[in-house]
Amino acid sequence: MLGVAMLLAAAYLGSRSLLLEWQRGARPGAGAVWRPARSRRVLVLYGLFVVYVLAMPIVGFPVATFAFAAAGMRATFGMPIWRSAFYGALLALLVQGLFGVGLGVPLPAGRLW
Amino acid sequence: MSIVDALAQGAQVALAPINLFYCLLGVTLGNIVGILPGIGPATGIALLIPVTMSMPAESAIIMLAGIYYGSKYGGAITSILLRTPGESSSVMTSVDGYELARRGRAGPALGMAAFASFIAGTASVVLLMLLAPRLAEVALAFGPAEFFALMMLGLAATASLSGGSLARGVLATLVGLALSTVGLDIITGQPRYPLGRFELLEGIDFLVVALGLFGIPEVLDTIRCGAIEPVRTKYGRLAGLLPARDDWRRSALPLGRSTLLGFAVGVLPGVGSIIASFLAYATERALAREPGRFGNGAIEAVAAAESADNAAVNGSLVPLLTLGIPGSASTAILTGALLMFGLTPGPLLFETNPDFVWGLIASLYIGNVLLLLLNIPLIGLFVQITRLPFALIAVLVFVLSAVGAFAVHNNIFHVWLLVIFGALGYAMRWAGLPPAPLILALVLGNALEQNFRRALAITDGDYSVFVSRPLPAALLLLAVLFAIGPAILQRHRGRGEAPEAVPGEAGA
Numbered sequence: 001m002l003g004v005a006m007l008l009a010a011a012y013l014g015s016r017s018l019l020l021e022w023q024r025g026a027r028p029g030a031g032a033v034w035r036p037a038r039s040r041r042v043l044v045l046y047g048l049f050v051v052y053v054l055a056m057p058i059v060g061f062p063v064a065t066f067a068f069a070a071a072g073m074r075a076t077f078g079m080p081i082w083r084s085a086f087y088g089a090l091l092a093l094l095v096q097g098l099f100g101v102g103l104g105v106p107l108p109a110g111r112l113w
Numbered sequence: 114m115s116i117v118d119a120l121a122q123g124a125q126v127a128l129a130p131i132n133l134f135y136c137l138l139g140v141t142l143g144n145i146v147g148i149l150p151g152i153g154p155a156t157g158i159a160l161l162i163p164v165t166m167s168m169p170a171e172s173a174i175i176m177l178a179g180i181y182y183g184s185k186y187g188g189a190i191t192s193i194l195l196r197t198p199g200e201s202s203s204v205m206t207s208v209d210g211y212e213l214a215r216r217g218r219a220g221p222a223l224g225m226a227a228f229a230s231f232i233a234g235t236a237s238v239v240l241l242m243l244l245a246p247r248l249a250e251v252a253l254a255f256g257p258a259e260f261f262a263l264m265m266l267g268l269a270a271t272a273s274l275s276g277g278s279l280a281r282g283v284l285a286t287l288v289g290l291a292l293s294t295v296g297l298d299i300i301t302g303q304p305r306y307p308l309g310r311f312e313l314l315e316g317i318d319f320l321v322v323a324l325g326l327f328g329i330p331e332v333l334d335t336i337r338c339g340a341i342e343p344v345r346t347k348y349g350r351l352a353g354l355l356p357a358r359d360d361w362r363r364s365a366l367p368l369g370r371s372t373l374l375g376f377a378v379g380v381l382p383g384v385g386s387i388i389a390s391f392l393a394y395a396t397e398r399a400l401a402r403e404p405g406r407f408g409n410g411a412i413e414a415v416a417a418a419e420s421a422d423n424a425a426v427n428g429s430l431v432p433l434l435t436l437g438i439p440g441s442a443s444t445a446i447l448t449g450a451l452l453m454f455g456l457t458p459g460p461l462l463f464e465t466n467p468d469f470v471w472g473l474i475a476s477l478y479i480g481n482v483l484l485l486l487l488n489i490p491l492i493g494l495f496v497q498i499t500r501l502p503f504a505l506i507a508v509l510v511f512v513l514s515a516v517g518a519f520a521v522h523n524n525i526f527h528v529w530l531l532v533i534f535g536a537l538g539y540a541m542r543w544a545g546l547p548p549a550p551l552i553l554a555l556v557l558g559n560a561l562e563q564n565f566r567r568a569l570a571i572t573d574g575d576y577s578v579f580v581s582r583p584l585p586a587a588l589l590l591l592a593v594l595f596a597i598g599p600a601i602l603q604r605h606r607g608r609g610e611a612p613e614a615v616p617g618e619a620g621a
Binding site: 006007009010013014038039041042045046049050052053056057061065068069072073076077079084087088091095 | 280281283284287288290291294329332333336337338339502503504505507508509511512513515516519525528529531532535536539
C-alpha cells in the first residue's frame with residue numbers, strides 16, 4: 001500500500017511538473033536544447049552498452065569489454081581504429097585484473113580468456 | 114575514554130601500513146575524480162565500491178572517504194588553470210582563481226587553494242571530533258519517533274534544496290521511497306513488488322541505483338553538452354606555488370571565517386558544499402574592504418571558497434556518523450557502503466565500533482596531509498589528466514559500472530537493472546529532476562519505515578506520538594518549513610522561477 005501511494009503521488013507530481021513546463025512553452029528541463037548530432041552519439045553509446053550487457057554472459061567480460069570499448073570509442077567519438085583497439089584491450093585487461101583475478105569475483109559463464 | 118585517548122586508538126588503526134596505503138590510494142583517486150569533468154565524487158565513490166568488497170571494512174571506508182574529500186582538492190586545480198571545474202563545488206574557486214592564472218599568478222592561487230583546503234580540512238576534523246561524540250551521546254536517548262522525524266527532516270531538506278523546484282525534489286524522493294519498499298517486508302516478511310523475480314526479494318541494491326543514476330547519466334550528459342574534447346589550453350609554467358606574505362595577510366581571516374561557515378553549512382542535511390562555497394564567497398565579498406577585487410583575481414576569494422568547500426565535507430560527516438542521516442548524494446552512497454560492510458551509522462556506532470569511527474577520523478587528518486604533499490609537488494602531473502580522451506573515460510565508466518553491478522550479487526539481472534536505472538537517470542537529468550533525493554530516500558527508506566512502524570507499535574497505533582513530544586514535533590515542523598519555505602518565499606517575491614541549484618548537487 002505504501003509503495004502504491006508513493007508511486008501514485010510521484011506520478012501526480014511528475015505529470016503536473018511536465019504539464020506546467022509544456023504550458024510555459026518550454027521543454028522539460030529548462031535550458032536543455034535538443035542537439036541531434038550529440039543525441040545520436042548518446043544513443044549510439046547507450047545502444048552499444050545494451051549490446052555489451054547482452055554479450056557478457058555469452059562471451060564473458062574481457063571479450064565483451066574489448067568489443068564494447070573499441071566499438072564505442074570508434075563509433076561514438078570517431079577515434080582511430082588502432083587507438084580504440086589498444087584502449088579496448090587495456091580496459092579488458094583492467095577489468096580482468098581488478099575483478100577477475102585480483103578480487104576473486106567469479107565472472108559470468110562462457111568467459112574466454 | 115577521553116577524546117585524546119580515542120584519537121590515539123584511532124591513529125593506531127589509520128597508521129597501519131595497509132590503511133595508510135588505502136588512504137593514499139583514496140585521496141589520489143579522489144584528486145583524479147575532482148580533476149576529471151564528467152565524474153563527480155558520488156560517481157567516483159559508487160564506481161569504486163565494488164573494488165573494496167574484499168577489503169576489511171575500515172580500509173574500504175578510509176579509501177572511499179579519501180575519494181570524497183580528495184575530490185575537493187582536485188576540483189580546484191582545473192578551476193584555476195582552465196576555468197573548467199571538474200567538480201561543481203569548485204565553481205566559485207574558478208571565478209577569481211582563473212583571473213589570477215591569467216595574470217601569471219597561477220602558482221600562488223594553486224598553492225593558496227591547497228593550503229586553504231588543508232587548513233580548513235584539518236580544522237574541520239577537529240570540530241568533527243569535538244562535536245560528533247557529544248551529538249552521538251545525545252542521540253542515544255532518541256526513540257523511533259525522533260529518528261523518524263530526523264529522517265523526514267533530512268529528506269525534506271534534500272528534496273527542497275537540491276533541485277530546481279520543490280515538486281521535482283519531492284517527486285525524486287517519492288520514487289526513491291517507493292523503490293525502497295521493494296523486497297521482503299522488514300517486519301512481517303511479506304514479499305513486496307518482487308514482479309516474479311526472486312532477485313527482487315532482497316530489495317533493489319542501492320549500489321546498482323547509484324551507479325545507474327550517477328555514473329551513466331554523467332557520461333551521457335557530458336556527450337550531450339559536447340564537452341568531450343581533451344583540454345589543450347596552455348597555462349604557462351607553474352612556478353612559485355607558495356603564496357606571498359601579502360596573500361596570507363589578505364586570506365587569513367576569510368579562511369578562518371569560511372572554515373566555520375562551511376562546517377556549519379555542511380552539518381545541515383541537504384545543503385551541500387556548493388552552497389557552502391557560494392555562501393562563503395558572498396559573505397567575504399560583503400565583508401571585504403575592497404569588494405571590487407572579488408571577481409577580478411582576489412586570492413582571498415580562492416581561500417574562502419576552497420576552505421568552505423573542504424570544511425563542508427567534514428561537516429557532512431557529523432550527521433552521517435552520529436545520527437545515520439546522510440545529507441548529500443556522496444554521503445548517502447557512503448552510508449550504503451557502511452551498511453554493506455555491516456556497520457550501521459548512528460549513535461551506536463561510537464559505542465559498538467569505536468576503532469572504526471576513530472580510525473576514520475584519524476585517517477581524515479592523515480589524508481589531508483597526504484593531499485597537501487601530493488598537490489604541491491605533483492600538480493603538473495595531475496593537470497595532465499585533463500588530456501585523457503573523454504572517449505576512454507566514457508567507456509571506462511560504463512564498463513566499471515557494469516562490472517560493479519554484476520559484482521554485487523554475481524548476477525547478470527543486476528546489470529540489466531543498471532541499464533534501466535541508467536536510462537532513468539538520463540531521463541531525470543533531461544527533465545531536470547535531481548538524483549540526490551532519490552538515492553537518499555532509497556538509502557533511508559527502510560530505516561524510515563522501520564522507525565515509523567516501531568513508533569506506532571509502541572503507542573498502539575497512536576499517530577500523536579510524532580507531535581506530542583517536543584523534539585519530534587520540532588523536527589517535523591522544521592521539515593515542513595524546509596519543504597514549503599522556499600516555495601512561500603518564492604511566491605512572496607513574485608518570481609516565476611525557483612532559485613536554481615545545480616541538479617544533483619546535494620550531490621557533492
